[in-house]
Amino acid sequence: MMVEKKKTTTKKTETKKQEAKKVAPVKQEVKKQAAAPAPAAQNAVAAPGATTQKDARIGVFICHCGTNIAGSMDIQAVQDYAKTIPHVAYVDNYKYMCSMPGQTLIQKAVKENNLTGVVVAACTPRLHEPTFRTATKDAGLNPFRFEMANIRDQNSWVHMHDREGSTEKAKDAVRIAVAKAALLQDLFPKSVPVEPAAMVVGAGVAGMQASLDLAAAGIKTYLIESDMSIGGRMSQLDKTFPTLDCSQCILTPKMVDVGRSEKIELMTWSEVENVEGYIGNFEVTIKKKARGVMTPKEAAAKGIVGGGCNGCGDCDAVCPVIKPNVFEVGMKPRKAIYINHPQVVPLIYTIDFNACVKCGLCVTACGPEKRAIDLNMQDEFIKVKVGTVILATGYDIFPIENKQEWGYKRYENVITSLEFERLICASGPTGGHLVRPSDGQTPMRVAFVLCAGSRDNTGIGKPYCSRFCCMYSLKHAHQIVEKIPGCVPYIFYMDIRSFGKMYEEFYYRIQNEGAKFIRGRVANILEDPKTKNLHVYADDTLLDRPVDMEVDLVVLAAAIEPKADTNRTRKLFGVSCSQDGWLLEAHPKLNPCGTTTAGVFLAGVCQGPKDIPDTVAQAEGAASAASIPIHMGEVELEPYFAQCIEEKCAGCGMCVNLCPYSALSLVEKNGRTVMQVTEAKCKGCGTCGGFCPGGAIWMQHFATPQIVAQIDAFLLGGEE
Amino acid sequence: MADNKVWKPKILGMVCNWCSYAGADLAGGGRIQYPPDVRIIRVMCTGRFDSLFVLKAFADGADGVLISGCHFGDCHYLEGNFKAAKRMFMVKRLMKSIGLDDRRFRMTFVSASEGAKWAAVITDVVRTINELGPSPITEFRK
Numbered sequence: 001m002m003v004e005k006k007k008t009t010t011k012k013t014e015t016k017k018q019e020a021k022k023v024a025p026v027k028q029e030v031k032k033q034a035a036a037p038a039p040a041a042q043n044a045v046a047a048p049g050a051t052t053q054k055d056a057r058i059g060v061f062i063c064h065c066g067t068n069i070a071g072s073m074d075i076q077a078v079q080d081y082a083k084t085i086p087h088v089a090y091v092d093n094y095k096y097m098c099s100m101p102g103q104t105l106i107q108k109a110v111k112e113n114n115l116t117g118v119v120v121a122a123c124t125p126r127l128h129e130p131t132f133r134t135a136t137k138d139a140g141l142n143p144f145r146f147e148m149a150n151i152r153d154q155n156s157w158v159h160m161h162d163r164e165g166s167t168e169k170a171k172d173a174v175r176i177a178v179a180k181a182a183l184l185q186d187l188f189p190k191s192v193p194v195e196p197a198a199m200v201v202g203a204g205v206a207g208m209q210a211s212l213d214l215a216a217a218g219i220k221t222y223l224i225e226s227d228m229s230i231g232g233r234m235s236q237l238d239k240t241f242p243t244l245d246c247s248q249c250i251l252t253p254k255m256v257d258v259g260r261s262e263k264i265e266l267m268t269w270s271e272v273e274n275v276e277g278y279i280g281n282f283e284v285t286i287k288k289k290a291r292g293v294m295t296p297k298e299a300a301a302k303g304i305v306g307g308g309c310n311g312c313g314d315c316d317a318v319c320p321v322i323k324p325n326v327f328e329v330g331m332k333p334r335k336a337i338y339i340n341h342p343q344v345v346p347l348i349y350t351i352d353f354n355a356c357v358k359c360g361l362c363v364t365a366c367g368p369e370k371r372a373i374d375l376n377m378q379d380e381f382i383k384v385k386v387g388t389v390i391l392a393t394g395y396d397i398f399p400i401e402n403k404q405e406w407g408y409k410r411y412e413n414v415i416t417s418l419e420f421e422r423l424i425c426a427s428g429p430t431g432g433h434l435v436r437p438s439d440g441q442t443p444m445r446v447a448f449v450l451c452a453g454s455r456d457n458t459g460i461g462k463p464y465c466s467r468f469c470c471m472y473s474l475k476h477a478h479q480i481v482e483k484i485p486g487c488v489p490y491i492f493y494m495d496i497r498s499f500g501k502m503y504e505e506f507y508y509r510i511q512n513e514g515a516k517f518i519r520g521r522v523a524n525i526l527e528d529p530k531t532k533n534l535h536v537y538a539d540d541t542l543l544d545r546p547v548d549m550e551v552d553l554v555v556l557a558a559a560i561e562p563k564a565d566t567n568r569t570r571k572l573f574g575v576s577c578s579q580d581g582w583l584l585e586a587h588p589k590l591n592p593c594g595t596t597t598a599g600v601f602l603a604g605v606c607q608g609p610k611d612i613p614d615t616v617a618q619a620e621g622a623a624s625a626a627s628i629p630i631h632m633g634e635v636e637l638e639p640y641f642a643q644c645i646e647e648k649c650a651g652c653g654m655c656v657n658l659c660p661y662s663a664l665s666l667v668e669k670n671g672r673t674v675m676q677v678t679e680a681k682c683k684g685c686g687t688c689g690g691f692c693p694g695g696a697i698w699m700q701h702f703a704t705p706q707i708v709a710q711i712d713a714f715l716l717g718g719e720e
Numbered sequence: 721m722a723d724n725k726v727w728k729p730k731i732l733g734m735v736c737n738w739c740s741y742a743g744a745d746l747a748g749g750g751r752i753q754y755p756p757d758v759r760i761i762r763v764m765c766t767g768r769f770d771s772l773f774v775l776k777a778f779a780d781g782a783d784g785v786l787i788s789g790c791h792f793g794d795c796h797y798l799e800g801n802f803k804a805a806k807r808m809f810m811v812k813r814l815m816k817s818i819g820l821d822d823r824r825f826r827m828t829f830v831s832a833s834e835g836a837k838w839a840a841v842i843t844d845v846v847r848t849i850n851e852l853g854p855s856p857i858t859e860f861r862k
Contacts, residue, residue: 155756165755596832714780
């Protein structure tokens with residue numbers, strides 16, 4: 001393998017060296033290519049001779065964007081210059097090109113001046129390319145006869161105080177765009193059918209809501225959850241702010257609905273293993289981890305009539321292995337065969353094979369009728385085809401022990417908010433009695449440390465606000481006042497961010513209930529070794545004096561961070577992440593559910609910290625967005641496919657090896673070996689076109705002559 | 721072109737649509753200022769960049785070329801940036817062999833969320849090219 005690779009590199013270098021020596025002929029070759037008709041018949045240049053470079057007539061439209069562009073450059077100078085660029089037949093400017101009058105201007109100019117291409121110098125194609133393509137189409141041209149010059153986001157906004165520099169840059173940008181526009185071809189998007197099914201990854205409240213909505217819209221939905229039950233983080237909570245609804249009470253009906261829905265195929269204890277394909281046609285391989293226990297359905301499939309797990313718990317009773325229950329944040333024991341909590345959906349036991357000693361007691365306890373337990377179960381891989389995907393992978397708690405000054409994991413009576421939730425919850429390890437972990441006593445003074453790891457620029461914590469810690473800490477304060485008469489909550493805060501509906505009112509209510517608020521970041525926490533009480537040191541910034549407060553229990557409102565395997569998940573689906581690791585939306589304001597991969601959507605905290613109402617709202621948004629392509633039945637793919645110029649292709653097959661999508665293959669045609677493109681598989685990256693030593697690959701819309709023309713226009717255009 | 725004019729570097733930037741172009745747009749949204757000497761050509765993926773494009777740019781008189789894409793492992797098309805990086809090393813060797821300072825050609829990795837990094841990259845590229853001065857090929861062409 002290695003030897004072969006080396007060989008190739010040497011070959012490549014030689015070829016390029018030769019090419020580099022004769023710079024002049026490159027141009028010739030380019031012209032030849034431009035004249036050559038694009039190979040695929042349906043995508044060939046519209047009419048013979050319609051647009052060779054000679055008779056291209058390009059219209060240039062310069063946008064002021066109010067003062068966004070016009071404020072930083074000389075629009076008139078750009079317009080005057082544009083008139084001198086070869087092929088430019090019409091130039092105009094307008095205050096807002098994207099507005100209706102602006103678009104009408106384009107349509108009118110195209111018709112009146114017989115233009116063959118449109119260049120709009122405005123913002124970024126990532127924002128308004130679709131707008132202007134539609135305008136170009138409405139003017140009677142092929143929408144792909146449009147090119148955008150970015151003179152706002154990458155010019156006027158970043159050179160605000162360099163009027164001359166930005167004006168010159170804008171002139172060049174227009175010239176480069178015109179050079180490409182003159183060589184653009186008519187292209188026709190390819191329509192592909194959409195598989196009428198969706199997939200939701202992660203079955204927390206976001207994933208469940210999205211699945212329920214998709215199912216209600218009549219769409220078959222695969223809901224994938226890596227844990228043994230659905231419900232996610234919300235099922236670990238006791239009450240929810242500011243209404244004080246019991247979290248389980250409002251969540252369990254939804255969990256049951258998900259379990260019951262005929263349209264939802266629930267796959268717990270499963271993970272996404274591999275993803276192939278594109279919008280409308282994702283082929284996803286799901287790893288169904290060995291659970292060791294069969295569902296009634298699986299048992300029936302194996303011919304065990306009336307068998308399978310019914311959640312009786314007989315196995316649990318006899319299992320000799322004891323492990324900490326992760327669902328209870330390790331504060332309660334569980335067996336090697338277990339369920340997270342009594343309300344799990346589906347109610348099927350799971351074996352932790354890392355702990356199981358395979359003694360077989362559970363098999364005996366399960367009995368000869370159910371025969372639900374199979375200690376030799378293997379991981380299964382299932383392939384499903386879906387049209388769209390929603391990622392709802394949620395979050396993890398930041399390892400707050402990294403902030404050593406607060407002593408989490410060193411001092412027994414310093415706990416996190418999630419542990420507090422479990423301790424105060426009636427179904428939790430203490431039956432809802434809040435106790436100190438050190439001695440089981442009821443605490444009478446509880447300190448809450450807000451922004452524990454959030455809004456932290458030391459490099460240890462997270463720079464962002466985790467958004468819901470203020471509110472749940474207020475709720476915790478309320479709960480202890482309510483449950484433990486005489487208990488005083490002390491809240492150490494930087495700012496109380498109570499931004500939601502009825503949140504500020506809730507804040508006032510907690511103030512009136514007797515919670516003490518101390519504005520200051522906690523500097524240090526020290527334990528009294530005898531009493532195990534804690535001394536909280538902070539600076540009260542309102543009274544401007546240091547505080548040393550002795551309390552019985554400290555609750556750290558720990559920051560949240562993206563789920564540990566987020567990176568793996570997002571790479572499987574080709575989704576980017578922002579600097580802090582949360583999954584990146586397509587547009588922060590206008591497309592908060594979409595991603596840069598068509599057909600993949602985001603819901604919930606995986607996109608950034610949110611509380612439950614926002615999570616559910618985004619999940620409904622994502623479900624709506626994900627159902628659109630499915631209900632449309634087909635989607636248009638951008639026609640940036642590779643094409644083979646067969647007369648140039650030597651059939652070397654280098655491109656076939658380079659293609660990450662296996663879209664290229666070698667075929668025999670007229671006695672020669674040439675490359676063939678499977679358009680449905682090609683995503684248009686152009687990696688093949690960037691390499692082909694013979695220049696035999698035509699990348700539609702990013703063809704070599706078009707790019708070379710852009711380079712020439714930039715570097716030579718101004719002088720010649 | 722009048723020679724008495726103050727020399728300004730001519731730098732070509734080829735950036736991928738998904739990461740660096742988006743990052744550059746983000747720098748715009750954040751109004752992060754940087755020098756205006758780089759001209760951008762957008763391609764879908766850095767994998768599209770043909771070694772020829774870089775050589776053509778230098779032959780045309782570019783003083784510097786920048787290729788910028790996604791971070792390794794983040795490529796929208798899985799591995800286009802790896803392939804681009806391989807070509808980059810080859811082109812750099814070639815540049816050295818013809819006596820062209822290979823610092824004139826650079827490949828960087830700027831994600832869609834790294835607006836500030838994009839501004840820093842451009843500032844640094846422009847500074848480097850300013851230090852290196854006009855490309856010797858420009859002189860040769862005269």
